Amino acid sequence: MNPAPNLILVGPMGAGKTCIGKRLAERFGLVFVDADQAIVDDVGSSIPEVFENVGEAGFRAHEKRVLAGLLAQTGQLISTGGGAVLDANNRQRIAQRGFVVYLRVSVGSQLQRLHRDKTRPLLQREDREQVLEQMATLRDPLYREVADLTIDTDLYSPAEATAQLVIRLATQWQYSELPA
Ligand code: S3P
Numbered sequence: 001m002n003p004a005p006n007l008i009l010v011g012p013m014g015a016g017k018t019c020i021g022k023r024l025a026e027r028f029g030l031v032f033v034d035a036d037q038a039i040v041d042d043v044g045s046s047i048p049e050v051f052e053n054v055g056e057a058g059f060r061a062h063e064k065r066v067l068a069g070l071l072a073q074t075g076q077l078i079s080t081g082g083g084a085v086l087d088a089n090n091r092q093r094i095a096q097r098g099f100v101v102y103l104r105v106s107v108g109s110q111l112q113r114l115h116r117d118k119t120r121p122l123l124q125r126e127d128r129e130q131v132l133e134q135m136a137t138l139r140d141p142l143y144r145e146v147a148d149l150t151i152d153t154d155l156y157s158p159a160e161a162t163a164q165l166v167i168r169l170a171t172q173w174q175y176s177e178l179p180a
Contacts (some may be wrong), residue, residue, distance in 0.1 A: 001171075002099050002172055003175075004098050004099040004173060005074035005075065005098070005177050006030075006073075006075070007076075008097070008098035008099070008100045009100075010084065010085055010102050010103070010146060011102055011103035011143060011153075012110060012132070014117075016161065020103060020153070020158050020165070021077050023158065023162040024165060027166050030077040032076075032077050035063070035066065035067055035070060035078060035079060035084065039059075039063060042065075043062055050062060052121075056122070060083070067080065067090055067093070071098070072097075074177055078098065086142065091142065095146045099172070100147050100149070101149045101151065101165060101169075102147035102151070103151060104143070105152075105153045105154060106154050107129060107133055111129060122135075149165075149168060149169070151164060151168075
């Protein structure tokens with residue numbers, strides 16, 4: 001049993017963090033928090049506007065600050081943005097303040113799931129596949145570094161992935177205000 005005060009989902013864009021996260025939050029009686037939405041609420045602009053106004057580096061600074069605020073609280077299911085693990089301090093805080101589930105997804109599934117997406121600034125370009133491949137190569141080891149549990153979402157519908165996770169979390173994670 002791994003005691004932790006929050007459940008935290010990490011993984012790439014299109015892994016199903018929001019969809020699976022909402023279901024898991026309900027199942028475990030946690031408050032669902034989407035870290036990207038928390039940034040939008042805090043800054044008062046959409047994610048594309050933030051990227052346009054302050055660039056990716058500016059977005060990452062907002063992400064770091066807002067995530068630190070969220071992670072100071074308890075009883076939440078936090079769905080993190082796909083790039084949150086790039087920052088070493090974020091990774092350290094994520095690992096300290098939650099039981100971390102890595103939702104893995106293949107680039108092929110990402111391309112299918114995100115092909116109409118207009119909300120992710122990093123994907124508004126022709127060479128999406130290469131961008132996603134490069135991100136996967138860089139980020140997969142970082143997701144694995146923080147994860148207590150990994151599930152391959154290619155294999156399951158959101159409902160099936162949630163059911164799998166409920167079973168596994170019941171034996172592996174224990175809610176505790178005080179992380180070990
Ligand atoms: C990003 C993922 C997005 C969002 C931003 C950057 C990334 O979050 O934070 O567009 O770098 O992978 P989701 O993973 O929730 O789509």
